[in-house]
Amino acid sequence: MADLKAALLQRRRDVMRRIRGQPTDAWMVRRGLMLGSGVYINETATVDPDFLWLISIDDDAVIANHAHVIAHDASTRHFTGYTRIAPVRIGKRVYVGAGAIILPGVTIGDDAVVGAGAVVRRNVEAGVIVVGNPAQVVGTADEFAAKHRARQEVRPTYPSQGFSGYAPVPAENMERARRELADGSGYVGS
Numbered sequence: 001m002a003d004l005k006a007a008l009l010q011r012r013r014d015v016m017r018r019i020r021g022q023p024t025d026a027w028m029v030r031r032g033l034m035l036g037s038g039v040y041i042n043e044t045a046t047v048d049p050d051f052l053w054l055i056s057i058d059d060d061a062v063i064a065n066h067a068h069v070i071a072h073d074a075s076t077r078h079f080t081g082y083t084r085i086a087p088v089r090i091g092k093r094v095y096v097g098a099g100a101i102i103l104p105g106v107t108i109g110d111d112a113v114v115g116a117g118a119v120v121r122r123n124v125e126a127g128v129i130v131v132g133n134p135a136q137v138v139g140t141a142d143e144f145a146a147k148h149r150a151r152q153e154v155r156p157t158y159p160s161q162g163f164s165g166y167a168p169v170p171a172e173n174m175e176r177a178r179r180e181l182a183d184g185s186g187y188v189g190s
Contacts, residue, residue: 016043028052036061036092048072051085056106058092064116069102091126111141148187156186164188 014024020045029035030139032053039057040046042065047055051071063069086105090096094108097116108114112145119133127141158164162173180186 003126013041013043020044023047033057039063042067044151045069048088054087054091056087056088056109058094060092061094061096063090063096064098064100066098067096067100067102069096071104073104113141126132147167151185152187155184156180158186158188160189 010025014026018024020043020170022033025035025041026031030050031049032070034056034060036057037069037138038060039065040061041057044065045063045067045132047069047165048062048071054071057063057069058068069088069090071085071088074086074184076082084104088102089107090102091108091110091112093109095112096102096108096114097118099117099147100114101119102108102114103119103121106119106120107125108124109128111127112124113129114120114135115129115131115138117133117149118131118135120130120135124130125137128137129139129141129144130136135179156177158173158177161176163169177186
């Protein structure tokens, strides 16, 4: 069942990319992107289409909406006649947040988290969280997970079914969540 759900979600992302005139995962792999299994690339994310062959995204990584993974820097061309290029490596189980920018030459280690809007100019060690512009380490993924597991003990939690996903959320679930989240955040399962 999980495999079927994953396949349907991938199909939906591919359709949305085609509608928007964006490349699908399969198209990017044919042009050299090294893509692990279970990778999620949001349909609004950009993976440098001109230098896909310099980018690798390892197993179970997530590239959120409007994030950019860039393997070239064309600003050098204006002054030198050449565009700077460099490999980008995104490790296993990395989460790249909404609107983050990963610049050429960066390696992000396994289990790292890149916060929303971060601009990553330097390598990110495995298991750390970086935020800001330029991206700075603010903690570890283990600390982050422990903090949120503890919060799940006292804050509302909801199953994925009926509270998220691509199926419409029933009105009674919307109202329940709005009421229970009026004073803060909660959590929805995957």
